[in-house]
Structure formats: C-alpha cells, structure tokens
Amino acid sequence: MADEFRQLVDRYRDSVYTFAYYSLGNREEAEDATQEVLVRLWKNWRRIDRKRISAWIRRVTRNACIDTLRSRQTHSARVVAGGESIAFLQAASNEPEPDTCTEVVQLRDHIQSALASLREPYRSIVILREIQDMKYEHISDSLDLPLNTVKSYLYRGRRMLRDKLKEALHERA
Amino acid sequence: MSGREREISCQWVSDSIESYVDGDVSQHDKAMIERHIRKCSGCRETLLLAEDVREELRALPTLRCPETVAKAVFDRIGARRSKEERFSRALRRFKAWVAGRHAGIPRAAVASAIAILVIGSALLIGRSQRSQDPISAQQVAEAEAALRWTFAYVNEISRRSGFAVRDEVFQAGVVAPVHRAVRAALEAEPRTPNKDGGSI
Numbered sequence: 255m256a257d258e259f260r261q262l263v264d265r266y267r268d269s270v271y272t273f274a275y276y277s278l279g280n281r282e283e284a285e286d287a288t289q290e291v292l293v294r295l296w297k298n299w300r301r302i303d304r305k306r307i308s309a310w311i312r313r314v315t316r317n318a319c320i321d322t323l324r325s326r327q328t329h330s331a332r333v334v335a336g337g338e339s340i341a342f343l344q345a346a347s348n349e350p351e352p353d354t355c356t357e358v359v360q361l362r363d364h365i366q367s368a369l370a371s372l373r374e375p376y377r378s379i380v381i382l383r384e385i386q387d388m389k390y391e392h393i394s395d396s397l398d399l400p401l402n403t404v405k406s407y408l409y410r411g412r413r414m415l416r417d418k419l420k421e422a423l424h425e426r427a
Numbered sequence: 428m429s430g431r432e433r434e435i436s437c438q439w440v441s442d443s444i445e446s447y448v449d450g451d452v453s454q455h456d457k458a459m460i461e462r463h464i465r466k467c468s469g470c471r472e473t474l475l476l477a478e479d480v481r482e483e484l485r486a487l488p489t490l491r492c493p494e495t496v497a498k499a500v501f502d503r504i505g506a507r508r509s510k511e512e513r514f515s516r517a518l519r520r521f522k523a524w525v526a527g528r529h530a531g532i533p534r535a536a537v538a539s540a541i542a543i544l545v546i547g548s549a550l551l552i553g554r555s556q557r558s559q560d561p562i563s564a565q566q567v568a569e570a571e572a573a574l575r576w577t578f579a580y581v582n583e584i585s586r587r588s589g590f591a592v593r594d595e596v597f598q599a600g601v602v603a604p605v606h607r608a609v610r611a612a613l614e615a616e617p618r619t620p621n622k623d624g625g626s627i
Contacts, residue, residue: 267497
C-alpha cells in the first residue's frame with residue numbers, strides 16, 4: 255500500500271474521529287463513520303489536489319455523519335450519558351483530570367449531548383471552530399459557506415447551546 | 428431605564444453576546460452591552476454562561492482514533508485490491524485469448540464472428556424500421572438461419588478456447604443480448620402470408 259496513503263491516514267484519522275464523535279455522540283458510530291471516510295479517501299486520494307485534501311476530508315466526514323444521523327431511528331437514544339462521556343473523553347485524550355468544581359462538572363455533563371443535538375450546519379461549525387480550532391477561512395472553504403455566514407452560524411449555534419444548557423441546568427437544580 | 432426598554436435591550440444583548448465574547452462587535456456596541464450588563468443581573472448571568480460554554484467547548488479534547496479503525500480500513504482496502512487484481516488478471520487472459528495467443532484461434536475469425544452478429548442484427552432491425560413493407564416469412568427464416576450459423580460458429584470458437592470465456596463473456600455479454608434484441612425486433616414486425624397462402 256502506498257506510503258503516502260498511510261501518511262494521510264495517520265495525519266487525519268484523529269481529527270476525523272474527533273469530529274465524528276462529537277457530531278454523533280457515541281463511539282461505535284464515530285468509528286464506523288471514520289472507517290467510511292478513510293475508505294473513501296483510499297478510493298479517491300490520487301485524484302484529489304493535495305492543497306485541498308483537508309477540506310475534502312472535512313466535507314466527506316461531515317456528510318458521513320449527516321448520513322448516519324439520518325439513518326438513526328431516534329437521535330437521543332444513541333447519545334452517551336454525561337458521566338460516562340467525561341470518563342471516556344479523559345481516557346481517549348490522555349489529558350489531566352479536570353477540576354472538580356460542581357458547576358463545571360454539571361456544565362460538562364450536558365455540553366456533549368447538547369452539542370450532538372444541535373442541527374446542521376450549526377453543529378459542524380461549532381465543532382470545527384471551538385473544538386478543532388479551525389480558522390474561519392478553512393471552515394468557509396470546507397462547508398462552502400461565505401465567511402460572514404460561518405461567523406453568524408457559529409454565534410447562533412453557541413446561542414442554541416447556551417439555551418439548551420440553561421434549560422438543563424435549571425432542571426437539574 | 429423603563430421595563431420595556433430593558434426587555435428590548437436584554438433581547439438585543441442576548442443576541443449580541445456571542446459576538447461580544449469573541450470581541451467581534453464595534454466599539455459602540457461593546458459600550459452599550461457593557462453599560463447594560465452593569466445594570467442587568469440577568470444579562471450578566473447570560474454573559475457568564477456564554478463565556479463558560481465557549482470555554483468548555485474549547486476544553487473538549489481532540490480524541491485518538493482507535494487502532495482497530497485503521498486496521499479495519501487497511502483490511503478492507505486489502506480485500507478490495509485482491510478483487511481488483513483478480514479481475515485484472517481475468518481481463519488480461521481474455522485479451523490474450525482474443526489476440527489468439529492462448530488458443531491459437533486467429534484474431535480475424537473472432538472479429539468476423541462478432542462483426543457478423545452485430546452487422547446482421549443491425550441490418551435486420553434497421554431494415555424493418557426503414558421499410559414500410561412487412562418482412563416475409565422467408566426473410567425471417569433466412570435471418571434466423573444466418574444467426575444460428577453465426578452463434579454455432581462462435582460457440583465452436585468458445586468451446587475450443589474454454590467454457591469460462593464463453594459463459595462469462597460471449598454468452599452473457601454478446602450472444603444473449605443480441606439474440607433477444609433480434610428476436611424482439613422480428614416478432615414486432617407484421618408477417619406476410621406464405622406464397623402458398625398459409626398463415627405464419
């Protein structure tokens with residue numbers, strides 16, 4: 255197998271998996287979606303312009319996640335419960351343990367499920383910008399949206415998250 | 428500030444707070460938001476929540492893709508490549524057979540058989556479409572005999588070169604479709620009675 259393809263897999267698999275996990279909210283579907291994206295990369299990588307390959311991968315990843323969500327019977331049933339997701343995230347990222355402030359823990363409990371329940375394209379934009387620290391220009395390129403629209407959708411997406419979290423925190427209180 | 432003014436302002440502040448948190452507002456709007464927040468505890472809470480949400484999102488980690496995923500990808504690719512290589516080998520064998528290298532069958536003979544099939548079918552179908560006169564029974568019989576002869580010849584060639592090529596390539600890809608097309612064309616045309624007055 256071409257070394258170049260192996261290098262592409264090594265370079266992009268974590269970011270593909272990360273996007274898929276936060277988009278879909280569970281490991282199994284994230285793994286399946288990642289596999290589909292990498293197999294599609296294999297089928298097409300020789301034809302793709304190297305300068306545009308990361309945008310291509312992001313687009314294909316997003317579409318794979320949208321397809322998975324469409325094929326689900328019920329969305330909320332597949333999202334990982336808050337406590338389990340924090341432990342999983344720590345194990346998967348090798349990051350130091352978070353502080354144990356109650357309010358922070360409460361917010362983190364809900365943020366992942368709130369994120370996975372956002373509709374498109376807000377969810378993708380929030381993940382790309384806030385979690386994967388992507389520049390607005392690259393997001394605009396990947397999603398084929400004007401720059402100002404990306405910003406506007408980002409703010410709207412964060413606002414929706416804020417509203418969902420406010421509700422969830424009130425219910426919990 | 429009147430109750431209604433505060434309500435309108437709170438709505439506007441809530442709508443603007445995300446861009447404010449990102450520093451993406453004009454100096455004028457920034458001053459208005461900050462003036463409002465100093466007086467409004469509800470909007471102060473909104474600002475704190477907006478800041479917390481952004482911080483928590485940014486604190487979510489980049490995950491490591493499990494090794495099993497990459498392994499599954501390479502396994503699938505490996506299986507697909509084996510299938511493609513088997514097909515390429517079969518295609519190379521067929522091309523060599525057509526070139527006459529394996530069975531010693533002259534290339535011209537194969538080309539002629541295929542040409543007879545294609546041209547004969549085209550003439551029959553074209554003729555029936557062009558002509559307003561119905562095809563006679565004798566013409567149908569002659570055409571069918573010619574086609575049967577051609578099929579027999581191709582079959583003989585195929586028999587000599589191997590049943591696999593006959594079954595997989597000629598029979599399925601050439602003989603059966605042409606036979607069906609010609610038969611359908613012939614059956615669609617009205618028939619003239621035989622010279623002796625019998626019906627067909």
